[in-house]
Amino acid sequence: MEATHNGQVVYSAFISKGILLLKIKLIQPESVDFKAGQYLAVLLPNLDKASYYSIASSPNKKGEVELLVKEDKLGTGAAYLYSLQVGDVVQLHMPMGEAYLREDSDRNLIFVAGASGASYIRSMIHYLDETNHLSNREVHYFLGCREESELLEPDFMQALAEKYKGFHYYAALSHQEGWGGHSGLITEVVDRLMPNDMSEWQAYSAGSPAMVKAVADELIANKNLKPSEFFSDLYTPEA
Ligand SMILES: Cc1cc2nc3c(=O)[nH]c(=O)nc-3n(C[C@H](O)[C@H](O)[C@H](O)COP(=O)(O)OP(=O)(O)OC[C@H]3O[C@@H](n4cnc5c(N)ncnc54)[C@H](O)[C@@H]3O)c2cc1C
Incomplete structure (x- = not known):
């Protein structure tokens, strides 16, 4: 190369x-x-x-x-x-990469990251904030880590949640109980908190390939997301 x-x-x-x-x-x-x-x-x-x-x-x-x-x-x-x-x-x-932010869409957005997959989401969220595209839609960001100290920019994400009515940030820890936030696997938290009809939503995900596949399965099978609206460079669901 x-x-x-x-x-x-x-x-x-x-x-x-x-x-x-x-x-x-x-x-x-x-x-x-x-x-x-x-x-x-x-x-x-x-x-x-x-x-x-x-x-x-x-x-x-x-x-x-x-x-x-x-x-x-x-x-x-x-x-x-x-x-x-x-x-x-x-x-x-x-x-x-092909899993970039679709700027021609104004669908509601769900971002799901595991650990360093937050890097991929970070670029999109900063860009959407800078270009004033967080104010006109629902944007739900789920970040799964093992423990609280691994979370990426939690203060910035909380500040965005205060700035934009439609922006929601959910951190979930798989190896730390009693921390005041969500616990368990990120797919379980998505299943609990998101509506059952996400047929008009768009999704972006990064993390381990196994986690990304589990997220795609959850959103497509349980939440009615269209496979063509799921974006990741680590896994592409069948249409
Ligand atoms: C599209 C894309 C985006 C990515 N973005 C990021 C990102 O933003 N941040 C990030 O941190 N990662 C990211 N990754 C993941 C990153 O590319 C991988 O972690 C990659 O393996 C790191 O390369 P490496 O050269 O350090 O590991 P490699 O040397 O290729 O090793 C691969 C894995 O094998 C293990 N390994 C190597 N040698 C041994 C051995 N002797 N015994 C046992 N295990 C061994 C290593 O621990 C490592 O986990 C991304 C991957 C992709 C495909």
């Missing part, structure tokens, strides 16, 4: 437990056009290999991309990205 862009790391810090936020300023070329929800490949130096990461930032930021990288001591891509220091140069191939 050939690099389309060279970038320079300008920021690297943990944003939640086990998730590193990397900001990469584009230097050659100096900008990228992409759609919210697309991803990129990081080319690993001296290896004939690339690792794939959602672009976590809004497409309105054309000169810089943000990545959220899950800690993985055995993964070569994660190990490389965790080793980077401010000033280091990286090679990227982008944009990639």
Whole structure:
């Protein structure tokens, strides 16, 4: 795979437990056009290999991309990205992916993420907020993690829920009881809280492939979502 862009790391810090936020300023070329929800490949130096990461930032930021990288001591891509220091140069191939935000639709939206899948949703939610497309519809964001410290930007999501009447944020923890929010698997929480007729809704999901398939099954079989309105680069339901 050939690099389309060279970038320079300008920021690297943990944003939640086990998730590193990397900001990469584009230097050659100096900008990228992409759609919210697309991803990129990081080319690993001296290896004939690339690792794939959602672009976590809004497409309105054309000169810089943000990545959220899950800690993985055995993964070569994660190990490389965790080793980077401010000033280091990286090679990227982008944009990639078909599960981007459909801007020509004004359907109500459900976003379902597991752990670092929140990166994919983050780009879309920031973009919808910046372009004033959260005010005219119902938007329900479900995020499943093991424990509270892993949640991504909970304060920002709570602030959006206060700003927009139709925006709802539900965090669910699978390995922490008694924390004041939802508990259990994210599919169970979706089943409990969403209406049975979601035939006019649109869905976006990211996380482990098994979780994304379970989310698609739940929404299509139990909630009447049209398969063609379910978007994920990790699983495509049959029409
Ligand atoms: C479209 C898309 C978007 C994605 N977006 C993100 C994102 O935004 N953030 C994110 O964190 N991830 C994301 N991922 C997932 C990420 O690409 C994977 O976690 C990928 O495996 C990381 O690559 P790697 O090179 O670190 O792991 P690899 O080196 O390819 O290893 C793959 C897995 O095998 C395991 N493994 C490797 N060696 C061994 C061994 N010797 N014994 C046992 N297990 C081993 C590793 O632990 C790792 O989980 C995305 C994936 C896709 C397809």
